[in-house]
Amino acid sequence: MTITREDFQIRAREFLEANAAPRSQPPVGWTERELVAECRRFHQALADAELGGITYPVEYGGLGLDKGYLEVFNRELSQFQAPLVPAAISHGMCLPVLNDFGTPEQRDRHQSRVIRCDEIWCQMFSEPGAGSDVASLATRAIRDGDQWVLNGQKVWTSGAQYCEYGLCVARTDPAQPKHRGLSMFIVDLSLPGVDIRPLRQISGSSHFNEVYLSDVRVGHDCLVGGEGNGWNVAVAMLMYERVAIGAGGSGAMSQAMGSAKLIKEARKRGRDRDPVVRDSIADLYIRERIQTFIGMRIRQAAASGKAPGPEGSIAKLNTAILSRRASDAAIELAGPAGQAWDAAAGDAAEWASAVISAPAMAIAGGTNEVQRNIIGERVLGLPKEPDPFKGQPWEEVPRS
Ligand SMILES: Cc1cc2nc3c(=O)[nH]c(=O)nc-3n(C[C@H](O)[C@H](O)[C@H](O)COP(=O)(O)OP(=O)(O)OC[C@H]3O[C@@H](n4cnc5c(N)ncnc54)[C@H](O)[C@@H]3O)c2cc1C
Known part of the structure; x- marks a missing residue:
């Protein structure tokens, strides 16, 4: 796409004036269901107006522009309130990971749908016994022909109640040390064996969930970044998460x-x-x-x-x-x-x-x-935290 930054800024400003409320107005008290619907509508309109997926390749539903255009858009956006929260993880973390690690087929299948919020994705990392030390996670994925069978429990999965897909990290080789032998999967949350149970928070809302996986079968073509490369994919996703929250x-x-x-x-x-x-x-x-x-x-x-x-x-x-x-x-x-x-x-x-x-x-x-x-x-270059089980196969490390 060829457009100057000045014209892009005008296009963004006109779109936001027509589709979002000024930041100075009091926020609309939407229910979660309404907010999710508004979020989808907003992103679909954004894509139709040639303002969605700014830095992603054109062949995968983006605009193929440099990050300077994203800065321009974000500057304009900061003057408005837009219903972005339900897709924050999907766009801030899952989409860049799909872009960086997805196969051409995966990107072809999903990327433009994620940009448009026809699909919203969530992050399935944390488990009851693996939060800060997420590499110690116990959800298993076992190969069966051209499928993988997933079993385990995730927790704190934000937005799973309205998401279509999750990026789920699972252990594919327990004989490897904990950081190796992990793989990342695209999991369709409507598959048999996926059980999403909301967690009630102090605020009264249920923003996140427990997600139980019982014999969930996903195709080999749902593996992201290759078998055994899940930790690298997960670290990239966590980096995107910190930047999305902090910057x-x-x-x-x-x-x-x-x-x-x-x-x-x-x-x-x-x-x-x-x-x-x-x-x-x-x-x-x-x-x-x-x-x-x-x-x-x-x-x-x-x-x-x-x-x-x-x-x-x-x-x-x-x-x-x-x-x-x-x-x-x-x-x-x-x-x-x-x-x-x-x-x-x-x-x-x-x-x-x-x-x-x-x-x-x-x-x-x-x-x-x-x-x-x-x-x-x-x-600061300080020494690493000591790990008495460093290099030991995950299956031999004691766990509570
Ligand atoms: C609002 C919210 C949304 C979330 N959304 C998601 C989501 O969408 N997907 C997902 O997978 N997860 C999500 N999480 C989970 C989040 O990533 C974990 O809660 C977090 O990583 C901490 O893990 P934990 O709760 O198991 O605590 P633990 O790891 O058990 O930590 C307990 C305490 O010990 C401390 N501690 C642990 N290890 C160390 C160490 N090495 N050095 C010093 N102190 C340490 C911690 O700081 C903490 O105070 C969400 C959490 C919140 C609050």
Whole structure:
């Protein structure tokens, strides 16, 4: 596609004005079902307007443009509210992995459908006994002719309740050390043997699920990145995840409850002269700016063709810390309304829900401690964490 960045920006702006609400408007209180439908509609319209899949190849449903165009689009998007959350994992993590590791047939079959949200994908990594140490996972995949048979349990699978497919990492060779002998599969979630059970959260919603796999048969053509290469594919996906959480703007929490919003709230409550309130909002503002600069640095590196690296962990860690601080400052201002609210109390429910959700940022996509370990090893050059079972076959390592 040949289009100048200026024309592309105009096209993006016109599309967003017609299809999304300005950021200054109060958010629409959609139910999950409505939000998912809106998300699909938005991405289909985006693709029809030749604005979807900006950096992906034309033959797989993208526009084949460089990452500078993506920056232009994201800058425009930051002025609007769009129903993107249900496809955040699908677009932020699964799509780039499919693009990097998928076979031409897999990309032909799925890529443009994922771009358009005709299919939404989820990430099936964590298990009850394997979260931070995801390489120790126990879900098995055994070859049977030209099929693989999957058995095991995944947990915390965000969005599985409305997704069509999941990228599932499973153990194909237990005689290998834990990081080897893993493979990545595309799993159709409507297959017999897939049982999705919602988990109820503190907020009352059910954002994630347990997914049980009982004799689920997938074709050999569902293997992504080759047999035994699952850890490399998983690491790439985790890198994309950290960048998506940490560098996708100034962070989800700061949009919901950023310093600008807290200043308004402090004025409304007559507390804008309170030195403690002023101090906490000023601290938040400084950290938001730092987060913006970290994000810009990462996105510029990506735009120049650099693969995501450990800087994604810095961004992700900072986002989690920022969310927590925003939440603490908000609860201090909101008082009891940050925990219990009445339906008529304006945006109190939105506040309370943002406060309740803040701790999740320190866990999702790898906990703060895990990000600190990565930064220690890969940025500061500190010694690796000792592993007494390093190099030992997975099946011989004791597990609880
Ligand atoms: C909102 C949300 C959405 C999620 N969505 C998904 C999803 O879509 N798909 C998916 O597969 N998973 C998902 N997860 C799961 C997430 O990746 C895991 O919860 C996370 O990796 C931590 O694993 P765990 O819960 O098993 O905790 P554990 O690994 O058991 O950790 C428990 C505690 O021990 C600490 N710890 C563990 N190892 C170390 C270490 N080596 N050094 C120092 N401290 C350590 C941890 O920091 C933590 O405090 C989601 C989680 C959340 C909160």
